Amino acid sequence: MPSCVLAYSGGLDTSVILGWLQDEGYDVHAVYVDLGQPCEDREAILQKARDNGAKSSQLIDAREELCRDFAFPVLQWQAKYEGIYLLGTSIARPLISKICLQVAREVGAEAYAHGATGKGNDQCRFQLAAEALDPNVQIIAPWRIKQFRDLFPGRTEMIDYCDAKKIPVKASAAKPYSSDENCLHISYEAGKLEDPTVNGVAIVDFGMSVSPQEAPDKVEEVTIEFESGVPTSVNGKKLSPLAIVETMNEIAGRNGVGRIDIIENRFVGMKSRGVYEAPGMTALYAAHLAMEQLTLDRETVHLRDRIAPEVAEMVYYGFWYVPKMDALLAFIREVQKPVTGSVTLGLYKGNVMIQSRESPNSLYDEEIASMEGGGSYDQTDAEGFLRIQGLPSRVLGAARPRAY
Secondary structure (H helix, E strand, O other): OEEEEEEEOOOOOHHHHHHHHHHHHOOEEEOOOOOOOOOOOOOHHHHHHHHOOOEEEEEEOOOHHHHHHHHHHHOOOOOOOOOOOHHHHHHHHHHHHHHHHHHHHHOOEEEEEEOOOOOOOOHHHHHHHHHHHHHOOEEHHHHHHHHHHHHHHOOHHHHHHHHOOOOOOOOOOOOEEEEOOOOOOOOEEHHHHHHOOOOHHHHHHOOOOOOOOOOOOOOOEEEEEEEEEEEEEEEOOOOOOHHHHHHHHHHHOOOOOEEEEEEEOOOHHHHHHHEEEEOOOOHHHHHHHHHHHHOOOOHHHHHHHHHHHHHHHHHHHOOOHHHHHHHHHHHHHHHOOOOOOEEEEEEEEEEEEEEEEEEOOOOOHHHHHHOOOOOOOOHHHHHHHHHHHHHHHHHHHHOOOOOO
16 A cells, blocks of 8 residues: 655644545554654554554654744844744745654655645645655645545535544534644634735634733833854743743743734735734844944845845745755855854834843944044044945936926
């Protein structure tokens, strides 16, 4: 029989896909990639897959790798899709594909299956990553197969299928939206959120943060230390990348930080509405930017700022394992070498304020910057500087007078 690795969550969709793949003649190896999903009985999920016919099932904890090798390099780029989205879901998908292909190689499976729909971004991220790592892999995306959609036009048919196969699923009432969570963030979409006139923040039951209105009535300070652009400690305590993200989620979350509601442009061409919360990463982005402002020169920062939207777009679309991204990640590692020091943030009712920053690599010279006299800056030098800078404007003004 042909064999397949399935990116498996144990929910309704992947439970149905597991059974359907077997109906189609596949031996199925279920892989649960732990990225910090909500507290679940992991062993029960794996046993459920085995009970329902999976050839094998295993859990792989990739939380540390997600933060260290994926989220923090994107943080160093200050990459935000369309200026606001911190890419919490996008970052995780190439890692899931990598792990599933590693398992496929171990068990000798020739196919890789996932439960992403044919309308969304995740199908692109899963497939583009998988094909870059293994050009010969067979991708099985059931929601893009008409036969599968004909069998399962809705939740009722899926639940009936599970009942007939004796696959236990939670048949609770559908939420007014769907959600996807990892240690970086939670995304909320679909259902009532598809109506852009609805106040998304009002109907979502957020899982990582309190509302700004419910946050404490005083500023909470938190100090983050960076080494070469990578956060390494919180409030003086050295922590692993995962522990830093989790700690900052807790601190920023209780202060109402990190909620957004956007209409974004999907890779497949349509607009979609998403509500996101990423309290820890929102605070880390602010601290990292403050550290850069102290330690990086103007031309380097401006170059980074011009390229960062393209990096965000590549991550959002799923182009992680490509030479261009390899080069961009190597570039940012070089750029970030002096970004070392500490930043103290003030968190208050959804706001992130910079309280202080210091670095042994600081380029800030108080004597030069001061409006008071002294220092090595001679204001007389500005006369010649501006005469040279203004030369093109004077020539144009003389040749083509403007009405004013």
